[in-house]
Amino acid sequence: VRGVTVFFTGLSGSGKSTVAKALAERIDEDSTRTVTLLDGDEVRRLLSAGLTFSREDRDLNIRRIGYVAAEVTRHGGVAVCAPIAPFDAVRREVRGRVGAVGDFILVHVATPLEECERRDRKGLYAKARRGEIPDFTGISSPYETPDDAEIRLDTTGREVDECVDEVWAHLERHGYLG
Numbered sequence: 001v002r003g004v005t006v007f008f009t010g011l012s013g014s015g016k017s018t019v020a021k022a023l024a025e026r027i028d029e030d031s032t033r034t035v036t037l038l039d040g041d042e043v044r045r046l047l048s049a050g051l052t053f054s055r056e057d058r059d060l061n062i063r064r065i066g067y068v069a070a071e072v073t074r075h076g077g078v079a080v081c082a083p084i085a086p087f088d089a090v091r092r093e094v095r096g097r098v099g100a101v102g103d104f105i106l107v108h109v110a111t112p113l114e115e116c117e118r119r120d121r122k123g124l125y126a127k128a129r130r131g132e133i134p135d136f137t138g139i140s141s142p143y144e145t146p147d148d149a150e151i152r153l154d155t156t157g158r159e160v161d162e163c164v165d166e167v168w169a170h171l172e173r174h175g176y177l178g
């Protein structure tokens with residue numbers, strides 16, 4: 001079987017972790033594929049512990065995630081990644097590395113900033129607006145919108161399951177879930 005990396009990118013609070021986790025669970029339960037979830041917050045607790053949110057450290061964080069995802073992909077598994085990954089160049093670099101050993105699917109979780117900020121589940125946008133968090137993505141640090149995404153997903157007003165259905169359908173159509 002051909003390995004594949006499903007790489008979610010989007011703002012904090014866009015819903016990417018929630019959808020990625022639910023997708024990984026569904027793949028685990030309803031397909032024959034083995035799945036590895038690399039969530040942004042979780043990766044930063046161990047694999048990328050100590051890194052800041054400077055561009056250099058974010059790029060290193062994404063390269064580490066990409067490295068693990070490429071290994072999973074090389075061995076025929078499904079890697080589901082969900083970091084913000086705001087910078088286009090390093091996203092393309094990971095696409096290239098994974099693409100050399102399997103397939104790469106970019107999912108842009110395109111929930112607008114206004115909606116992410118309205119949700120503000122971790123209270124970080126409020127802090128960032130008060131100037132208490134420097135380099136906060138969408139507020140004081142850029143998010144480069146991908147123009148190479150295979151799937152674009154706005155989670156505004158939508159159930160998690162509906163969003164998962166969309167990604168699932170794409171994977172099924174391309175023969176990844178057999």
Ligand code: ADX
Nearest residue numbers: 012040053058061083084085086134135136137
């Ligand atoms: S990335 O830019 O390197 O891809 P990553 O996904 O690992 O980011 O981490 C993002 C999470 O870290 C956010 O969901 C948020 O909870 C937290 N965070 C803390 N500081 C920042 C910041 N300055 N910018 C963005 N997210 C931050």
